[in-house]
Amino acid sequence: MRAIHFTKIDFLSTKQQLKAFPFIAALFGLICVWQSKTSGNESGVMGIMVYVIFLAITFSGTPFGACRSIDARFLMILPADATSRVAGRFLYGLSLLGMAAACAAVIGAVGCAFGIGFSAAHAAIWLLGLEIGVMLVTLEYTFLYLFGEAQGPYMLNIVRVVPAMIFFFTGYNLAGELTRETGGALLLSGEVVRILYRAGACGAVLAAALVCGAIRLCARVMRGRDY
Amino acid sequence: MELLEVHGVSKRYKDFQLENIDFVLPKGYIMGYVGQNGAGKSTTLNLIVNLCKCTEGEIYVDGIACGEDEIRYKERIGYIGDEFYYPTNFTVRNIQGILKSFYPSFDEDRFGAFLERWKLADKMKVKDFSRGMRVKLMFASVLARETKLLVLDEATNGLDPVARAEVIGLMQEYIADGERSVIFSTHILSDLEQIADYIFFIDDGKKVFCDTKDQLLERYVLVKGERRDVTPQLAGELIGIIDTAYGFSALADRERTGLLTKEFLCDKATIDEIVVHYAQDKAKNGRRRML
Numbered sequence: 079m080r081a082i083h084f085t086k087i088d089f090l091s092t093k094q095q096l097k098a099f100p101f102i103a104a105l106f107g108l109i110c111v112w113q114s115k116t117s118g119n120e121s122g123v124m125g126i127m128v129y130v131i132f133l134a135i136t137f138s139g140t141p142f143g144a145c146r147s148i149d150a151r152f153l154m155i156l157p158a159d160a161t162s163r164v165a166g167r168f169l170y171g172l173s174l175l176g177m178a179a180a181c182a183a184v185i186g187a188v189g190c191a192f193g194i195g196f197s198a199a200h201a202a203i204w205l206l207g208l209e210i211g212v213m214l215v216t217l218e219y220t221f222l223y224l225f226g227e228a229q230g231p232y233m234l235n236i237v238r239v240v241p242a243m244i245f246f247f248t249g250y251n252l253a254g255e256l257t258r259e260t261g262g263a264l265l266l267s268g269e270v271v272r273i274l275y276r277a278g279a280c281g282a283v284l285a286a287a288l289v290c291g292a293i294r295l296c297a298r299v300m301r302g303r304d305y
Numbered sequence: 306m307e308l309l310e311v312h313g314v315s316k317r318y319k320d321f322q323l324e325n326i327d328f329v330l331p332k333g334y335i336m337g338y339v340g341q342n343g344a345g346k347s348t349t350l351n352l353i354v355n356l357c358k359c360t361e362g363e364i365y366v367d368g369i370a371c372g373e374d375e376i377r378y379k380e381r382i383g384y385i386g387d388e389f390y391y392p393t394n395f396t397v398r399n400i401q402g403i404l405k406s407f408y409p410s411f412d413e414d415r416f417g418a419f420l421e422r423w424k425l426a427d428k429m430k431v432k433d434f435s436r437g438m439r440v441k442l443m444f445a446s447v448l449a450r451e452t453k454l455l456v457l458d459e460a461t462n463g464l465d466p467v468a469r470a471e472v473i474g475l476m477q478e479y480i481a482d483g484e485r486s487v488i489f490s491t492h493i494l495s496d497l498e499q500i501a502d503y504i505f506f507i508d509d510g511k512k513v514f515c516d517t518k519d520q521l522l523e524r525y526v527l528v529k530g531e532r533r534d535v536t537p538q539l540a541g542e543l544i545g546i547i548d549t550a551y552g553f554s555a556l557a558d559r560e561r562t563g564l565l566t567k568e569f570l571c572d573k574a575t576i577d578e579i580v581v582h583y584a585q586d587k588a589k590n591g592r593r594r595m596l
Contacts, residue, residue, distance in 0.1 A: 083406045090399055091392050152390040154356055156407050157379035304357040 080158040082132040084166020085173065087153065088141040095140050095184035099174075101116040103130045107185030112123055114194050124253035126189070127182050127204045133177035138171040138215045142222050154305050161297040164223065171215040179208050201206060202274035208248060209281035214241040216285070216292045223296040307365075308486040309353070309454055310520040316348055316361030318522070323348050323510040323589045328361070330454075330503065332437035333483035335476060337501035337518075338490040339510040339580055345510040346490040347387065350458045353385045365451045375509050380408065383447030387459040389439040390448075397425055400446060417443035436463040444475065455479060457489035461496060469493070473500050474512035506580055518576065527578050528557045540567070545582030545589070556582040 080131040091098070113125070182204065190196050218241050222234065272294055312470045316323040323345045330336045339345050344530040351357040353364055355371045356380070363370055371378040391400055397420065404411045408541060409567040420427055423441040425492055440460060449456065455476065476487050477500055491497065497504060497518070514521070528543060531552045540546070543555035556574060557565065565571060574582075 080407070083403070086406070087403060088405075094394065107563070146466060151356055151386065153393065155354060155379065155382075156403075157376045158407070159375050182427050301356055305351075 080162040081165035081169055083143075084153065084156075084158070084163055087167040088167060088170040089173075092140040093135075096137065096187055099133060099137055099177070103133055103178065103181040104185065106133070107181065108131070111189040111194060113190060114189065115192055124203055125201065125250060126185050127207045128246060128249035128253060130178040130182045130185075131175065131207050131249070132242050134174045135211055135214055135218070135242035136238055138174050139218060139234060141167060141170060143184065143234050143238075151305050159297075160300040161293065164211070164297045165293050168216070168289060168300075171219060171255060172212065175208060175211050175215060178211070179204075199271045199274055202271060202278050203253075204276065205278040206281055209278065210245065210249075210284045212285040213243055213288055216288050217241065220292045220296060224299055239240060269298065284291070306332050308367055309336075309488060310363075310365040311349075311353070312363045314349070314352060314364060315360050316352060316357060317360045318574050320333075320387060321345070321348075321510060323352075326512060328503075328505055328515050330486050330511075332486055333480050334501040334502040335480060335487040335489070336505055337497035337576075338488055338495075338505045338507065339492075339497065339576075340490075340507040340513075340583055341493065344507045346457050348510075349507065350384075350456050350488070350490060353454075354382060354456055355379065367585055368498075380410070381453040381456070382450075382451070382456055383446060383452035383458045385443045385458065385460040386439070387462065389431070389436075390444065391439075392432055394430060396430050396443065397427040400442070401427065404446055404450070408450045412449050416445055416449035417451060437465060437468050440464055440472075441468070444472065445454070448479070453485050455485070455487040455489070457487065457491075459490055459492065460587070461489075461493060468584060469496065477499055494575075494580060498576045504576060506583060508584065513583055513587075515584065519581055521576065522573065523590070524559055524577050525574045526558050526559050526571045527574040528565060528569050528571055529554045529556060534566070534568045545585035547582065547585050554578075554582075 085095040095152055107126045110129060186204075221237055222254055224232075307329040311328050312324055314323065314326045314563075321343070325363065326345075326349055328336075336347065338346050352359055353366070353376070366378055366381050369378045369381070396404075401413065401416055404416075405413060419425075419441075422439070423445065425434070425438055425442055425445070431442065434442065440463070442462070457476075461472055464472065473496060476489070478487055480487060489501075497539075501518050503515065504518050505515040525544075529549075529552060534546065535543070535546070535553070540559050543557055545552050547557040556579060558573075
């Protein structure tokens with residue numbers, strides 16, 4: 079319960095920066111829909127997810143920057159243990175990814191209304207993208223908790239942007255390759271869809287395990303840290 | 306019954322060490338924690354609030370160690386730092402909401418009454434507050450809930466005399482029921498004289514003295530006179546000789562004033578003078594007299 083209160087504090091601290099999130103997501107998403115519609119290429123459908131997850135990963139590091147060391151003292155004096163504080167921060171990152179998924183769903187629905195095809199394989203790929211996003215945010219937070227907090231804004235910006243860029247370029251190129259090579263036919267194969275969903279299920283378990291492990295590790299480090 | 310117990314606490318940094326700090330503060334009393342800049346005042350208070358972790362030693366608040374039950378430990382402490390610690394993009398209402406969610410004893414009506422008393426607009430962002438308003442907001446946030454120990458780290462610095470007097474009044478009000486205590490550090494030693502029951506003097510990370518204010522004032526006299534009248538034997542008894550335009554001033558133990566002849570003027574020492582002369586003694590002689 080206390081973790082949720084810490085998540086609320088993070089949302090309050092980053093409210094100003096987050097205002098831009100849905101607008102940028104909607105803008106990029108609609109560009110993808112438009113591109114997909116005009117080129118008849120399915121990569122745009124996957125691009126929606128790549129764009130919004132990219133944005134969520136970029137925005138997820140904001141509380142580390144928004145909290146000056148003196149603000150971090152405020153979090154430290156509140157009656158809670160280190161696990162709640164760290165879990166609250168992770169919950170913030172996961173909530174952003176959830177918001178990103180919701181934005182993608184809305185944009186996808188708009189795309190469908192404009193006649194863009196959306197298959198079961200697309201849904202599985204979106205799920206996989208979301209899971210990779212969870213893993214990247216987890217790694218980003220772990221790094222920031224273990225090394226980044228004291229390194230200042232320069233390090234923070236690198237850690238925020240690098241995983242997001244890797245996700246963006248890899249994801250977008252993969253989506254392009256997948257549809258270019260097979261013209262989208264591969265995604266209609268029942269076997270491929272099954273494999274994608276199995277991968278999605280394994281990814282979900284792996285992401286959950288990674289998040290739990292990272293929270294425990296970061297809480298352990300934070301317990302001994304001075305402010 | 307002791308409210309705050311600090312047992313053999315040490316903290317080691319690369320360039321500074323807090324060594325073996327040991328004291329107790331009973332319920333219903335105020336302790337002034339004094340020392341020069343960099344002496345280790347804030348470090349000690351940060352250790353009590355658990356912003357820093359002890360290298361050695363134990364701290365108990367109301368019989369609870371932070372390691373035993375961090376939540377109950379922190380609920381008992383109200384901390385006001387030398388710097389404003391709330392995020393400055395928050396409004397007073399945001400802060401109120403957060404405090405309500407974390408502290409079951411947080412009383413919104415009481416908080417509102419403090420806001421009204423100090424004219425703090427709840428819709429205003431705290432970045433638009435002056436230093437005095439920020440300190441008052443920190444006081445409102447800790448006084449609006451049930452705490453046992455107030456930890457004030459140079460909280461009265463930057464306040465105008467009227468606000469400072471009000472804060473001192475609040476501290477006295479706070480301990481009035483005999484169940485709560487205050488530990489505060491300050492450079493304004495006249496504040497100490499007014500309200501502190503105990504004085505802890507720290508220098509270079511080590512305890513110099515810790516005693517009740519009355520005993521300190523009783524124990525020391527301020528000696529003034531001509532430097533040429535000071536014999537080597539007397540110089541050994543005087544603490545922190547400071548040369549002035551009219552001669553010298555120093556502290557002396559009231560029980561050892563036998564060496565003082567009628568050429569010297571003896572007067573009551575203030576807390577300010579006791580601290581200044583001890584600091585001078587350390588600076589000049591590189592020695593520390595432990596009490």
